Amino acid sequence: MTDLDFGVFTMPEHYPWENWNLSYDRDIEEAVLAEDLGFDEYYIGEHHTGGYENVPVPEYMLAKMSAVTDRIKLAPGTVNLPYHDPFLVAERLAFLDQLTDGRLMYGYGGGGLPSDLEMFGVGEEKREMMDEAIDIIQTYTEAEEPTSYDGEFWQYEDRIIQVPPYQEKPDEVIAGLTTLNSYEQAGREGMYSLSVYFTPLEAPDNPAAPDLGDHGDALERGAKAGGRDPQEARENWRIVREVYVSDSKEQALEDIRSGVEKSYGYLIDLGLGALMKRDETQPDEDLTLEWMAENIPWIIGSPEDCIRQIKALQEETGGFGGLIINSRDWVTTEQWERSLELFAREVMPAFKSNLGPRDWSKENVGYASPSPTEDTFAIEPDSPETPADDD
Structure with missing residues (x-):
């Protein structure tokens, strides 16, 4: 695999007892910070009910983000196509592509929040509606x-469409939840694909929950069916994960515990816990x-913990092209920004060859560990290099 791309995904999830107007400003500021720290992509979701996820029109947020950023790619994660007239979606995205000077990735989904689907009257025809909507947009x-x-x-x-897209061929991103159709389509058509943050690595005894291994296999199947390179399909694969960097794994767990209980209590109450389990x-x-x-x-954990965990995820999935951090309100703004900074400073360089010295230089540095332990510089008193004092 080539170097990894990194991004931030925000649903966004903001507590219903908080100041939502202020939360929008915080999300805008996070996109600016993500660009400053060297992240490649920023995604923002669409939701209409539930009381936690408070952006119904991600394109508006992306337009404002584009005015205060210069480089980072921006994407709705996703426009939930069955809720919309797809001709108008095509027109909006083409116009937003112009406003972002070609930094827009077109994000497609079928909708996943049960209360949203119910409000819009979308049922079993969701997949067929999404497929037709994508064809219309294209x-x-x-x-x-x-x-x-x-x-x-x-x-x-x-x-x-009077105003064409800025890009000759905009990047398209498709997300799936309960089936593998989206991943096969992404591989077949050369799209980017997005695996949601609670997709398990393995779910051998839960037919309702396609796991990351299933996603990777579907991407390869689709690519082969479309006459494309399966490796390219994997390089276009973005995996969203909960990520939090602290001084240690124990400290990370302590920091996020209260927030996790609130967030996942909400998700489990919605019935989404069934998609997280290894066993039904x-x-x-x-x-x-x-x-x-x-x-x-x-x-989660120290930078070294996170590097090991990402490498393990690469190996266990067969490889992917982008790791996307799920943005959370689990800690204070200062703690969250510190986590992002630690990730950018000490984790990213392990997966982006242009962010540090060449391997030869690393190997020839006398001391290269980013986190020395207390005995790193300890000297054995009886070693030949340092003879003990006679007195």
């Missing part, structure tokens, strides 16, 4: 003259902080 972002479309869910006559008979009570940190798994 059709009208590419069409150079008035074009008609006769689909199962949407029909248009002689329509054209596993009770919700087993989904503790410690269990999830080890079994989803999460990337």
